[in-house]
Amino acid sequence: MGIRKIACLVILVCLKATLETIALPQAVLPPLPVLPLPNARQLKWQQREMTMFFHFGMNTFTDREWGDGQEDPRLFNPKALNAAQWASVAKEAGFSLIILTAKHHDGFCLWQTAYTNHSVRSSPWEEGKGDIVKDLAEAAKVEGLDFGVYLSPWDRHEPTYGLQLQYNEFYMGQLQELLTKYGPISEVWFDGAKGKNATNMNYMFTNWFALVHGLQISANIFSDAGPDVRWVGDETGSAGLSSWSTINGSALKIGDADIMRYLNTGDPYGTDWIPAECDVSIRDGWFWHETKKPKPLSELLEIYYNSVGRNCLLLLNVPPNTSGLISTEDSTRLLQMKAAINRIFSTDLAASATVAASSVWGGYNRGPFASVNVLNDDVWSYWAPEEKKGTSHWVELRSKEAMEFNVVRIQEPIGMGQRVKQYSVYARIAAVGRRVLVAQGSTIGYKRLHRLKAHIKATSVKLVVEEYRGGIPLISSFGLHLDPFYPKKRAL
Numbered sequence: 001m002g003i004r005k006i007a008c009l010v011i012l013v014c015l016k017a018t019l020e021t022i023a024l025p026q027a028v029l030p031p032l033p034v035l036p037l038p039n040a041r042q043l044k045w046q047q048r049e050m051t052m053f054f055h056f057g058m059n060t061f062t063d064r065e066w067g068d069g070q071e072d073p074r075l076f077n078p079k080a081l082n083a084a085q086w087a088s089v090a091k092e093a094g095f096s097l098i099i100l101t102a103k104h105h106d107g108f109c110l111w112q113t114a115y116t117n118h119s120v121r122s123s124p125w126e127e128g129k130g131d132i133v134k135d136l137a138e139a140a141k142v143e144g145l146d147f148g149v150y151l152s153p154w155d156r157h158e159p160t161y162g163l164q165l166q167y168n169e170f171y172m173g174q175l176q177e178l179l180t181k182y183g184p185i186s187e188v189w190f191d192g193a194k195g196k197n198a199t200n201m202n203y204m205f206t207n208w209f210a211l212v213h214g215l216q217i218s219a220n221i222f223s224d225a226g227p228d229v230r231w232v233g234d235e236t237g238s239a240g241l242s243s244w245s246t247i248n249g250s251a252l253k254i255g256d257a258d259i260m261r262y263l264n265t266g267d268p269y270g271t272d273w274i275p276a277e278c279d280v281s282i283r284d285g286w287f288w289h290e291t292k293k294p295k296p297l298s299e300l301l302e303i304y305y306n307s308v309g310r311n312c313l314l315l316l317n318v319p320p321n322t323s324g325l326i327s328t329e330d331s332t333r334l335l336q337m338k339a340a341i342n343r344i345f346s347t348d349l350a351a352s353a354t355v356a357a358s359s360v361w362g363g364y365n366r367g368p369f370a371s372v373n374v375l376n377d378d379v380w381s382y383w384a385p386e387e388k389k390g391t392s393h394w395v396e397l398r399s400k401e402a403m404e405f406n407v408v409r410i411q412e413p414i415g416m417g418q419r420v421k422q423y424s425v426y427a428r429i430a431a432v433g434r435r436v437l438v439a440q441g442s443t444i445g446y447k448r449l450h451r452l453k454a455h456i457k458a459t460s461v462k463l464v465v466e467e468y469r470g471g472i473p474l475i476s477s478f479g480l481h482l483d484p485f486y487p488k489k490r491a492l
Contacts (some may be wrong), residue, residue: 007094028369031384034417034470036246036273042228043415044189045220046275046446047379050390051097051277052090053150053317054159054332056132058108059287060322066195067106069156074121076108081125081324083135083492084142086104089318089326091143094341097186098140099148099315100131100137102178103194107157111181115173118157137182148219149178153203154194162199171203172211179215188212190223191231192255205254216312224263225252226274229261229363232261232312237280239310242442245418246270266443268421268469278307294333301340301485311418311445314326340485349405350377350461353397359386361472373394374478382413382476393473397480402430404457405480406488408439408450413476420444422467429460435462444475455488 038046058067061075064302074125090098103109111133121294126211126461131133133149140147151174160166194201201335209221226249232239242267252259252274266276280303281290295303307314315479318334321327361384365371374395385393397403410417425439438461439450460478465473 008073011053011114018410028364028367029291031361031387031416031472035417036413037270037417038245038275040216041220042273042275043379045229046313046414048096048313050095050304050314050316051099051148051187052095053281053295053315054086054100054136054318054320055104055281055286055288056324057104057110057287057319058106058217059104060319063289065285067104067108067117068436069106071106071108073108073118073120074124074484076120077125078320078322079125080322081130081132081135081320083132084139085325086136086320087139087143087145088166089300089334091145092338093331093465095145095316096294097148098136098147099187099189100133101152102149103152103155103174103401104378105152105154105156107152107155109174110408111177113174113177115177116158125358125387133178135181139474141183141311146186146480147183147404148185148189149182150189150191151175153190153192154198156199162201164202167201167340168204168207172208175208175211176215179212185216185219186228187220187222188216190221190254192224194255204256206462209305209442214216221422222277224254224256224358225249225260225446226272228274229277229313230274231263232276232278233260235279235281235471236277237314237316238306239276239278239312240265241278241310242266243445244268244270244443245270245273245275245309245311245445247274263279268443275314275328277315277469278303279315279317280307281319283319286317286319288321289325296329296355297333297336297340299395301483302331304337304341304450305451307319307448309451311443311447344481344483344485345409347481348375348397349403349482350397350480353399354404355383355397357383357385357395358393359383359388361386369432374475377477379411379413379476380415382416382474385472387471389471391467392464394462394464395475395478397461397478400459402457402459403461403480406452406455407481407483408448408452408487409477409479409481410444410448410463410475411446412444413474414446416441416474417470418445419469419473420458420467421469423463425450426462426464427456428460429464430457430459439473439477451483451486455482
């Protein structure tokens with residue numbers, strides 16, 4: 001064998017030995033999810049953060065909230081109605097889903113239903129040929145918005161109301177019309193509202209829900225009892241300080257006043273994923289009234305923090321007026337709200353911070369579960385600590401320059417379940433070098449916002465998770481923001 005061949009062979013042997021000593025990094029397997037989990041349509045719903053409700057109908061023209069079903073259809077005549085304007089206002093204000101009250105408790109229908117004459121067919125509007133459901137569904141499509149409907153179970157006009165079989169057949173007939181004639185439906189809204197002296201009626205909710213999911217597979221069903229989205233238990237737009245997306249669906253009953261508190265907080269031991277929706281109106285009352293004005297910006301921001309900022313979705317009602325338009329003062333307030341939210345949250349003051357953690361899943365802080373993941377907006381990217389039974393875990397934002405903030409934002413990757421049961425946030429105050437407690441809470445979920453009374457100037461901010469479900473907590477995002485609209489009480 002020639003010297004050249006021997007040299008090549010030696011090099012190959014050495015190279016092989018070297019490669020064998022270099023351990024290629026093994027893929028780190030993710031931690032197991034904690035059940036129950038949201039499905040794809042629930043995840044999409046949660047990430048909307050805000051949706052818009054349109055209460056419009058006979059009550060708009062009678063200046064009432066609950067009609068009695070005896071109103072003359074000729075009263076309904078919105079001479080300038082423009083559904084495209086409604087959709088445009090919603091789109092410009094940053095909403096992605098709009099929901100219409102197709103029928104309220106008075107039974108007056110905003111579409112060309114075949115099952116009653118108490119509808120737009122008997123009104124002078126569009127000579128009885130108009131269809132608001134159709135107009136708004138088409139306008140939503142043009143604006144790239146998703147569309148939903150509310151069909152009131154309580155119908156004070158329908159003669160069969162109170163007759164078990166007949167009324168349920170009537171209701172399902174109307175529901176089928178809405179689900180098959182107007183394109184994709186993303187949310188169907190049900191409630192148990194009815195007067196104290198209303199005729200007793202057993203609604204076949206199980207059948208209704210089956211019809212919705214059978215005809216509109218992408219639709220979320222809202223009601224006191226879900227099954228996809230639950231009511232938060234009040235109409236103030238405020239969730240509980242503890243706000244679990246998990247709850248026991250078997251304990252829920254539509255129209256049951258005794259479960260309001262349970263709806264408001266959810267249940268850490270719940271077996272079903274049924275997140276809460278906070279419904280509130282931009283004005284006092286669900287329908288438009290000339291004497292009412294939109295809530296001030298400060299109140300709407302408070303509602304945002306108490307709903308979206310407490311692991312819920314905000315359903316904001318914006319009622320069209322008697323002309324059939326969104327009032328200018330309402331659309332102006334909506335744009336102010338959008339601008340304020342963008343101003344607060346468009347800048348993460350911790351974006352350039354370094355991130356330390358108590359530990360990292362897999363032991364490798366540049367891997368897929370690294371602490372730096374809390375600085376991005378990907379809901380499937382998260383920091384995971386090593387599993388150490390009975391211990392707290394922490395992640396800390398560190399900066400050479402002081403970070404001035406008054407809002408702390410924390411998010412969990414809810415696709416892996418909701419886990420955190422107790423946490424605290426500490427800041428090292430730049431002026432004195434002392435660490436102080438600035439916020440604490442129980443649940444986080446999709447998003448938890450803490451708005452602080454003081455402006456904090458800190459060189460580090462630490463999130464400590466003390467209690468959690470499953471083997472470890474997971475944090476997808478940890479950010480700091482400055483809200484200039486909140487009165488500055490003091491500075492630290």
